Amino acid sequence: MFDNLSDKLDKAFHILKGHGKITDVNVADTLKEVRRALLDADVNFKIAKDFTTRVKEKAIGENVLTTLQPGQLMIKIVKDELTELMGGDAAGINLSGNPSVILMSGLQGSGKTTFSGKLANFLKTKKNKKPLLVACDIYRPAAINQLHVVGGQIGVEVYSEPENKNPVEIAQNAIKHAKANGFNVVIIDTAGRLAVDEEMMNEIANVHKAIQPQETLFVVDAMTGQDAVNTAKAFNDRLNFDGVILTKLDGDTRGGAAISIKSVVNKPIKFIGTGEKMEAIDVFYPNRMADRILGMGDVVSLVERAQEQYDEEEARKLQKKIAKNEFGFDDFLAQIQQIKKMGNMKDLVGMIPGAGKALKDVEIEDDAFKHIEAIIQSMTPDERSKPSLIDVKRKTRIAKGSGTKIEQVNQLMKQFDQMSKMMKMMQGGAGKNLMKAMGG
Ligand code: GDP
Numbered sequence: 001m002f003d004n005l006s007d008k009l010d011k012a013f014h015i016l017k018g019h020g021k022i023t024d025v026n027v028a029d030t031l032k033e034v035r036r037a038l039l040d041a042d043v044n045f046k047i048a049k050d051f052t053t054r055v056k057e058k059a060i061g062e063n064v065l066t067t068l069q070p071g072q073l074m075i076k077i078v079k080d081e082l083t084e085l086m087g088g089d090a091a092g093i094n095l096s097g098n099p100s101v102i103l104m105s106g107l108q109g110s111g112k113t114t115f116s117g118k119l120a121n122f123l124k125t126k127k128n129k130k131p132l133l134v135a136c137d138i139y140r141p142a143a144i145n146q147l148h149v150v151g152g153q154i155g156v157e158v159y160s161e162p163e164n165k166n167p168v169e170i171a172q173n174a175i176k177h178a179k180a181n182g183f184n185v186v187i188i189d190t191a192g193r194l195a196v197d198e199e200m201m202n203e204i205a206n207v208h209k210a211i212q213p214q215e216t217l218f219v220v221d222a223m224t225g226q227d228a229v230n231t232a233k234a235f236n237d238r239l240n241f242d243g244v245i246l247t248k249l250d251g252d253t254r255g256g257a258a259i260s261i262k263s264v265v266n267k268p269i270k271f272i273g274t275g276e277k278m279e280a281i282d283v284f285y286p287n288r289m290a291d292r293i294l295g296m297g298d299v300v301s302l303v304e305r306a307q308e309q310y311d312e313e314e315a316r317k318l319q320k321k322i323a324k325n326e327f328g329f330d331d332f333l334a335q336i337q338q339i340k341k342m343g344n345m346k347d348l349v350g351m352i353p354g355a356g357k358a359l360k361d362v363e364i365e366d367d368a369f370k371h372i373e374a375i376i377q378s379m380t381p382d383e384r385s386k387p388s389l390i391d392v393k394r395k396t397r398i399a400k401g402s403g404t405k406i407e408q409v410n411q412l413m414k415q416f417d418q419m420s421k422m423m424k425m426m427q428g429g430a431g432k433n434l435m436k437a438m439g440g
Pocket of ligand 1: 106107108109111113115249250251272273275280
């Protein structure tokens with residue numbers, strides 16, 4: 001996420017991070033570089049200029065040059081300002097209605113339908129809500145189907161009226177349906193166009209007026225940079241929405257939208273989308289994002305993600321298996337699948353302080369476990385539970401079946417062996433505490 005910007009800011013801070021004497025000249029040089037980095041990330045010119053002006057004023061106010069660690073203090077000032085620019089505190093969503101109605105707005109392709117599903121899934125699994133998804137796109141039957149597919153994936157009911165061409169009516173009927181059937185959140189996915197146009201704006205403004213949602217969210221593709229900010233402005237002028245959803249932050253996004261949008265529309269970014277899967281949704285925390293932009297990682301989010309996947313019951317079972325020497329490839333596969341649920345590898349690595357930068361030139365595959373999974377899937381159940389059965393003949397068969405090389409099978413066997421030994425060791429003495437710390 002934002003690799004380029006992080007890289008350039010890191011270079012800008014190079015002088016300050018060094019041990020040389022820091023003068024007002026090199027502070028000015030640094031700020032010039034910071035401004036350039038922001039502009040390259042597609043941050044609006046005025047915002048970038050105001051940003052560096054504020055950092056400079058703060059630096060003068062805090063007498064940066066006379067402090068013990070002027071470089072560190074400067075970086076802290078930049079971090080604080082960046083956090084402020086992106087919204088300060090995290091903003092929640094209003095779920096006070098009964099049902100709470102959430103209206104989604106945004107251009108076609110911004111990720112509205114996908115996000116509607118992610119939000120429904122988030123509210124269902126994390127907030128114990130009973131959401132209803134509503135398809136209000138009256139132009140594209142495919143859009144209605146898409147929402148039904150999404151709803152099916154996450155086990156959330158989808159309300160649609162394919163024959164009805166009146167979105168206001170559909171939305172109102174959906175809310176009635178929700179009330180009658182005990183749904184406490186209604187998420188309305190609306191039609192988008194490829195660009196802002198009057199008809200679309202009127203349509204969504206009418207729906208908005210008729211149903212008076214608790215939350216109106218504007219979804220925007222972060223990859224579109226400055227355009228994202230302009231579109232946000234157009235929608236906000238009409239809808240006075242409550243919050244922004246930035247999608248596709250997993251891609252090669254430059255960061256401009258994330259940094260500028262709040263100060264242009266004065267509405268917080270509430271969630272971010274970081275992938276196509278239903279789990280790829282994160283609450284937006286400006287301070288954590290600032291940390292990531294400045295290459296400081298985001299350990300808090302990493303730990304949270306690990307905790308979300310952690311299942312006490314499963315962990316206990318696993319521990320027993322390890323103690324009894326019964327840890328097999330099926331358990332190994334289950335572990336990998338848990339890690340995968342935490343997000344894509346590149347994203348996870350970026351959350352480890354310093355690792356993003358250190359590994360920036362290392363090619364990390366989106367599906368780094370693909371081969372391992374294929375190999376394990378080519379093993380028989382017996383082989384999975386008793387890896388010692390796997391001799392050269394079997395290895396050759398497994399390699400063939402999984403489309404891998406025998407070296408890769410060997411490597412996995414070796415890794416598995418090492419991991420089993422390590423886990424066994426952790427069972428005793430000092431390891432116990434470590435397992436406990438890990439929640440085992
Ligand atoms: P809509 O027209 O606004 O409803 O947009 P869709 O929900 O259909 O999304 C358009 C495309 O973007 C689809 O291919 C989605 O899979 C993809 N997409 C949506 N959100 C994300 C995201 O956070 N990351 C990535 N990489 N792709 C996304």
